Amino acid sequence: METPRKLDWKHILFILGIIGPGIIAAIADNDAGGIATYSVAGANFGLTMLWTLIPITILLIIVQEMVARLGAVTGKGLSDLIRENFKVKTTFFIMIGLLIANLSVTVSEFAGIAAAGELFGISRLILIPATAIVIWLLILKLDYKKLEKIFLVLVLFYIAYIISGFMAKPDWGAVFKGTISPTVQFNKSFIFLLIALVGTTITPWMQFYLQSSIVEKGIRKAEYKYSKWDVIIGSSFTNIISFFIIITCAAVLFSNGIRVNDAIDAAKALEPLAGSYALYLFGGGFFIAALFGAFILPLSTSYYLCEAFGWESGVNKKFSNAKNFYIIMLLMIVISSAIILIPSINLIHLILLAQFINGIILPVLLIIILKLVNDRKLMGGYVNQGWVNIVTWTGCALVIIASISMLVVTIMGT
Amino acid sequence: MVHFTELKGNKVYDLKGNCLGRLADLVFLDGTKYAEITHLIYEDENKYRKKIPWAFVKEFMQDNKGNKNFISIHLNSPVDAITQFFMKEREVLVGDILDKQVIDVDGVKIVRVNDVILGKVDNKLSIVAVSVGALSLMRRLGFGKITGLVSSKIKENIIPWKSVERLEPEVHDLHLKLQKNKIADLHPEDIADIMEDLTHTERILIFNSLNTQKAAKTLIKAGENVQDSVLKSFKIEKVKELLENIPYDQAADIIGMMPKHKAEEILKSMRKETSAKIRKILDYYPESIGSIMKTEFIAIPEDYTSEKTIDLLRQLKPSSDKIYHLYVVNKDNHLIGVLSIRALLTADPKSNVVDFMKKQVVYARDTGTKETAARIMARYDLYLLPVVDKEGILRGIVKADDVLEGYISKKLKREKFIPLKIKARQNGNSKKA
Numbered sequence: 001m002e003t004p005r006k007l008d009w010k011h012i013l014f015i016l017g018i019i020g021p022g023i024i025a026a027i028a029d030n031d032a033g034g035i036a037t038y039s040v041a042g043a044n045f046g047l048t049m050l051w052t053l054i055p056i057t058i059l060l061i062i063v064q065e066m067v068a069r070l071g072a073v074t075g076k077g078l079s080d081l082i083r084e085n086f087k088v089k090t091t092f093f094i095m096i097g098l099l100i101a102n103l104s105v106t107v108s109e110f111a112g113i114a115a116a117g118e119l120f121g122i123s124r125l126i127l128i129p130a131t132a133i134v135i136w137l138l139i140l141k142l143d144y145k146k147l148e149k150i151f152l153v154l155v156l157f158y159i160a161y162i163i164s165g166f167m168a169k170p171d172w173g174a175v176f177k178g179t180i181s182p183t184v185q186f187n188k189s190f191i192f193l194l195i196a197l198v199g200t201t202i203t204p205w206m207q208f209y210l211q212s213s214i215v216e217k218g219i220r221k222a223e224y225k226y227s228k229w230d231v232i233i234g235s236s237f238t239n240i241i242s243f244f245i246i247i248t249c250a251a252v253l254f255s256n257g258i259r260v261n262d263a264i265d266a267a268k269a270l271e272p273l274a275g276s277y278a279l280y281l282f283g284g285g286f287f288i289a290a291l292f293g294a295f296i297l298p299l300s301t302s303y304y305l306c307e308a309f310g311w312e313s314g315v316n317k318k319f320s321n322a323k324n325f326y327i328i329m330l331l332m333i334v335i336s337s338a339i340i341l342i343p344s345i346n347l348i349h350l351i352l353l354a355q356f357i358n359g360i361i362l363p364v365l366l367i368i369i370l371k372l373v374n375d376r377k378l379m380g381g382y383v384n385q386g387w388v389n390i391v392t393w394t395g396c397a398l399v400i401i402a403s404i405s406m407l408v409v410t411i412m413g414t
Numbered sequence: 415m416v417h418f419t420e421l422k423g424n425k426v427y428d429l430k431g432n433c434l435g436r437l438a439d440l441v442f443l444d445g446t447k448y449a450e451i452t453h454l455i456y457e458d459e460n461k462y463r464k465k466i467p468w469a470f471v472k473e474f475m476q477d478n479k480g481n482k483n484f485i486s487i488h489l490n491s492p493v494d495a496i497t498q499f500f501m502k503e504r505e506v507l508v509g510d511i512l513d514k515q516v517i518d519v520d521g522v523k524i525v526r527v528n529d530v531i532l533g534k535v536d537n538k539l540s541i542v543a544v545s546v547g548a549l550s551l552m553r554r555l556g557f558g559k560i561t562g563l564v565s566s567k568i569k570e571n572i573i574p575w576k577s578v579e580r581l582e583p584e585v586h587d588l589h590l591k592l593q594k595n596k597i598a599d600l601h602p603e604d605i606a607d608i609m610e611d612l613t614h615t616e617r618i619l620i621f622n623s624l625n626t627q628k629a630a631k632t633l634i635k636a637g638e639n640v641q642d643s644v645l646k647s648f649k650i651e652k653v654k655e656l657l658e659n660i661p662y663d664q665a666a667d668i669i670g671m672m673p674k675h676k677a678e679e680i681l682k683s684m685r686k687e688t689s690a691k692i693r694k695i696l697d698y699y700p701e702s703i704g705s706i707m708k709t710e711f712i713a714i715p716e717d718y719t720s721e722k723t724i725d726l727l728r729q730l731k732p733s734s735d736k737i738y739h740l741y742v743v744n745k746d747n748h749l750i751g752v753l754s755i756r757a758l759l760t761a762d763p764k765s766n767v768v769d770f771m772k773k774q775v776v777y778a779r780d781t782g783t784k785e786t787a788a789r790i791m792a793r794y795d796l797y798l799l800p801v802v803d804k805e806g807i808l809r810g811i812v813k814a815d816d817v818l819e820g821y822i823s824k825k826l827k828r829e830k831f832i833p834l835k836i837k838a839r840q841n842g843n844s845k846k847a
Contacts, residue, residue, distance in 0.1 A: 075613030088513065220614055308526075312611075316610075
């Protein structure tokens with residue numbers, strides 16, 4: 001019999017099929033901005049910031065788990081739930097904020113692509129238009145399932161960072177000590193970087209992305225137990241990558257007294273000290289990370305906006321049936337790549353703007369998520385219970401404090 | 415005509431001019447064309463919700479400036495003369511549609527309701543349409559003035575209530591059938607398309623509202639996600655009922671997608687002969703002709719006359735696609751000839767089918783590939799092809815559209831073709847507006 005064998009395969013694929021959204025969401029979060037932040041943390045503060053990854057991972061898991069649960073139990077996306085349970089004005093505020101913030105983040109991803117390309121001697125005048133076209137064609141030609149598989153393959157490229165971490169030959173004893181012993185320096189740049197680490201790991205858009213991919217996969221209450229592990233594995237994996245970025249930069253750059261401002265600086269500085277492999281692994285990983293972000297952000301942003309405002313959406317729809325969906329996506333790609341092609345553009349203001357808006361939205365969003373996840377009408381027996389509630393409120397409070405401090409720091413002008 | 419969001423939150427006065435509270439919601443009774451408003455719900459100063467029959471409402475009054483944001487609602491009796499009701503759980507509220515997704519049955523898509531439009535129909539306040547466009551959204555965001563300036567140019571995007579299918583209120587009770595079933599008139603392909611955009615619970619709700627035949631056809635046309643949703647949640651009994659109402663080959667397709675234990679359970683619960691036929695199809699290699707052929711077909715015994723054959727067809731009333739070609743078999747069920755319906759009708763009633771059938775029959779083997787079938791059909795311009803096993807026994811027929819299915823990508827199949835109906839609706843709208 002042919003069929004039963006096929007069914008067994010399907011069953012395995014089914015469980016594998018549930019695993020995915022959590023991992024992709026978490027990894028996509030290690031985008032151009034994220035990697036830059038970790039590189040700077042490693043190069044400028046050595047191993048002293050390593051310990052922060054543990055609480056950050058826990059915070060990430062707390063938030064992602066709630067969002068995954070919302071998706072699995074209600075079967076609806078986050079923007080769907082916000083629109084149905086909060087006022088139109090709240091929805092509008094969050095959506096417009098999300099659009100502007102995600103657009104700025106997309107710009108920074110394209111900037112990352114350009115910078116990484118130049119590292120390998122490819123002109124941005126060729127690379128940026130080419131990437132924009134490839135992204136657009138892939139979105140048009142492939143259905144969501146195939147896109148997700150591509151994303152999962154891209155995830156594998158992040159292993160480059162783990163390899164470069166080992167090749168940097170760090171002092172493992174010191175790494176261990178840095179991981180378990182919390183140290184805080186009370187100076188402005190340390191505190192700023194600490195907040196930035198939280199801010200770059202827990203972003204508004206990834207909550208939307210995770211929930212909608214859980215829904216897209218058709219994951220339900222009964223299968224939620226697998227999704228929980230998906231979230232835990234994803235969140236841990238992404239921070240393991242961050243961990244290796246920090247130790248690479250700490251071992252090679254910090255110990256040699258080299259300070260950097262972004263990921264490309266770090267990759268360039270790595271080359272003479274650790275050999276050209278470091279340049280390729282680090283620069284290549286950075287390129288993939290930026291590409292990943294540039295891919296996911298326009299697509300997902302367009303989904304949420306359409307979901308909230310009730311426009312037809314989906315990559316399997318014809319252009320004429322889902323005009324708004326395609327136009328938002330196209331505009332995001334075109335605007336971001338066009339900005340990067342403007343000669344001598346300074347992106348620092350744009351990146352600060354993205355951080356600023358994310359800093360405003362994130363606290364509101366977390367409170368909304370907590371309210372939704374505790375709504376008995378919506379969640380039934382799946383509301384937060386007892387100590388989970390205390391943990392989630394505390395966790396979210398910490399993230400909120402971090403993002404508000406970020407706002408203050410950004411306004412004061414560091 | 416008035417928008418629900420403009421009415422909501424405004425003060426309700428009794429006959430003596432006492433302010434009772436603010437309008438919180440409206441209760442409606444759904445109908446096919448319009449939905450009559452039966453009660454109003456207001457919230458008093460202590461935040462208690464009270465329900466009074468709509469019959470007590472005398473009028474709405476706009477304030478002097480004609481500002482739509484200040485509409486006061488006046489009742490025709492003093493407060494103590496008004497019967498107040500408790501809220502019942504099952505009531506359908508206008509607030510339940512607002513901001514929620516509904517199905518636009520004519521446009522075959524899911525839309526989000528930005529506002530609900532109320533109007534007088536036969537002197538009763540009723541829901542006449544829902545508003546889904548950007549204009550209504552702007553109005554709710556407080557940009558009403560700006561939209562007022564440009565709205566003459568932009569058309570208000572509204573969907574008449576007769577094309578609206580609600581999703582929310584009964585969702586919690588999956589066994590409750592929809593009162594009106596606008597969606598059931600759609601083609602299974604289109605229902606399947608709508609399903610893609612719905613949540614799991616909503617899919618089940620719609621499935622339960624369809625009759626078995628339609629539900630089964632929808633299930634076949636649906637994407638994998640939707641099939642998965644339905645098969646996982648339906649009880650064995652319900653799935654069995656669905657499967658027994660569709661052709662065996664399609665039933666086999668669906669069973670083939672289920673987990674092994676569930677497939678086995680369903681097959682066991684079916685009638686023996688049905689499950690045996692399905693099992694036979696399941697045994698075929700997935701890409702083979704055997705796996706896509708129809709095992710319900712008409713075989714004419716060789717000793718039949720033209721008259722007797724026509725009588726048989728009268729009795730069986732086969733569907734039109736099965737009547738194109740009739741296959742003649744001998745007493746061992748070997749395929750020996752083919753009859754066109756033309757040959758049958760023009761032949762002498764007393765003549766034997768063997769005398770006017772075509773003896774050179776083009777056929778396919780059950781173990782052959784779909785591609786072989788496609789090539790044969792293309793070469794001989796055939797719509798139907800008989801399928802025989804290695805002994806030459808007629809096992810089934812294969813239809814051109816089933817062969818074609820494999821050659822068209824899922825993506826292309828999901829393209830919508832809804833030309834005329836939509837245009838007709840839009841014309842209707844502009845007349846009303």
